[in-house]
Amino acid sequence: MSVGIEREAEAVIRVLHAEDDGQFASLAGQFMEREGPLSVTHVADAQTALERLEEASFECIVSDYDMPGINGLAFLDAVRERHPDLPFVLFTGKGSEEVASDAISKGVTDYLQKETGTEQYAVLANRIQNAVDGYRAERELERRVDQLRESERRFRTLVSNLPGMVYRCENERGWPMSFVSDGAEALTGYAAAELESDAVNWGAEVLVEDERDGLWETVQVALDDREPFQVEYEIQTSDGESKWVWERGRGVFEDDDLVALEGVITDVTDERALREDLRRERDLTRQLLETSPVGIMVNELDGTYRLVNDRAAEILGTTRERILDRTYDDDEWALQTTDGDALPSSETAFERLKAKAEGSSPDDDVFVRDLPHSVVRGDGERRLLSVNGAPLYDDDGDLDLLVFTIQVVDE
Numbered sequence: 545m546s547v548g549i550e551r552e553a554e555a556v557i558r559v560l561h562a563e564d565d566g567q568f569a570s571l572a573g574q575f576m577e578r579e580g581p582l583s584v585t586h587v588a589d590a591q592t593a594l595e596r597l598e599e600a601s602f603e604c605i606v607s608d609y610d611m612p613g614i615n616g617l618a619f620l621d622a623v624r625e626r627h628p629d630l631p632f633v634l635f636t637g638k639g640s641e642e643v644a645s646d647a648i649s650k651g652v653t654d655y656l657q658k659e660t661g662t663e664q665y666a667v668l669a670n671r672i673q674n675a676v677d678g679y680r681a682e683r684e685l686e687r688r689v690d691q692l693r694e695s696e697r698r699f700r701t702l703v704s705n706l707p708g709m710v711y712r713c714e715n716e717r718g719w720p721m722s723f724v725s726d727g728a729e730a731l732t733g734y735a736a737a738e739l740e741s742d743a744v745n746w747g748a749e750v751l752v753e754d755e756r757d758g759l760w761e762t763v764q765v766a767l768d769d770r771e772p773f774q775v776e777y778e779i780q781t782s783d784g785e786s787k788w789v790w791e792r793g794r795g796v797f798e799d800d801d802l803v804a805l806e807g808v809i810t811d812v813t814d815e816r817a818l819r820e821d822l823r824r825e826r827d828l829t830r831q832l833l834e835t836s837p838v839g840i841m842v843n844e845l846d847g848t849y850r851l852v853n854d855r856a857a858e859i860l861g862t863t864r865e866r867i868l869d870r871t872y873d874d875d876e877w878a879l880q881t882t883d884g885d886a887l888p889s890s891e892t893a894f895e896r897l898k899a900k901a902e903g904s905s906p907d908d909d910v911f912v913r914d915l916p917h918s919v920v921r922g923d924g925e926r927r928l929l930s931v932n933g934a935p936l937y938d939d940d941g942d943l944d945l946l947v948f949t950i951q952v953v954d955e
Contacts, residue, residue: 557676559584562593562607575665580673590619603676609636620650631675708810715805718747731811733782752778767795788816839950847871861921878920893931901935901943910935928953
């Protein structure tokens with residue numbers, strides 16, 4: 545099988561052939577194109593070849609040595625100045641060992657002596673193909689290296705902009721780090737290189753002792769289930785400061801074998817303190833509601849109830865659950881004036897406060913005070929109530945809720 549048939553499906557190679565013998569060049573071009581996926585362009589001298597190189601793209605140059613004006617070696621020098629890696633085959637009938645040696649020292653890709661017979665063209669076509677295969681492989685490798693460098697640059701840019709520390713580590717109790725982003729220093733006080741070299745061990749020197757077993761167990765369960773893990777724990781920085789961090793990571797598996805852990809660790813000290821403050825406030829609010837001697841009721845602006853304490857339910861002779869299912873003007877309230885007449889909806893504490901509060905701001909003094917309402921309890925007992933109310937606003941200063949207190953007054 546000929547070389548040309550074997551390589552029929554391969555990409556065509558554009559060859560620039562510098563040869564002052566036009567008849568020989570035409571014959572050589574025909575045979576080369578038969579033997580391989582080659583497209584041969586002929587020029588009669590080196591100067592014209594240099595001009596064509598500026599005008600078009602070629603993957604290989606084939607050149608005679610003895611040509612008018614510029615010989616093959618000078619032509620090779622000129623090509624190497626412009627295209628250091630472009631395949632260059634010196635194909636000459638007047639060469640010598642000295643010429644071959646000079647060509648090799650100047651960076652020729654291959655050297656071939658002209659002979660009689662057509663077999664030489666198959667050899668030449670094969671040499672060209674081999675040279676271009678190597679050239680293409682090098683260019684593809686360079687392209688992939690450039691892609692990897694660009695990917696690494698993008699990755700490092702992304703990582704540097706992430707809050708906290710990105711890591712890759714081994715699944716061992718000390719969590720030895722093979723990669724740590726520069727955010728490690730702001731988080732821990734230790735440079736990334738200290739953690740990567742294990743000069744500072746994450747598990748033994750950064751993670752506080754009380755957290756070590758719990759973190760290990762949490763991660764192992766997630767790895768067994770092939771699931772990501774999230775955990776919050778305490779660390780100690782290089783200067784002894786205590787911080788709370790949140791970590792999200794997952795195992796990296798190859799052929800079902802765990803090879804590493806990868807994830808991100810961020811500082812949540814402030815967020816944790818805020819959560820703790822909010823929890824204490826909720827607990828305090830709950831205690832105040834449950835121990836208050838007055839009934840407390842919180843309404844949405846549509847009249848439904850957001851919150852009711854036990855004292856309010858006791859005063860009204862029902863349960864918190866039933867109140868939360870009603871609205872302020874539900875017929876079951878049987879609201880009355882102090883004279884025992886049905887109380888119009890517009891005269892209720894809810895409507896009065898809402899009318900005052902609409903369009904107001906947190907800086908305005910908007911209240912309803914000591915409004916007398918009479919209510920018939922579920923057990924039929926009639927009670928006279930004193931109602932006070934004030935609005936609540938959201939973070940944007942918009943009216944959000946209406947808060948009321950109710951007390952029983954002597955009739």
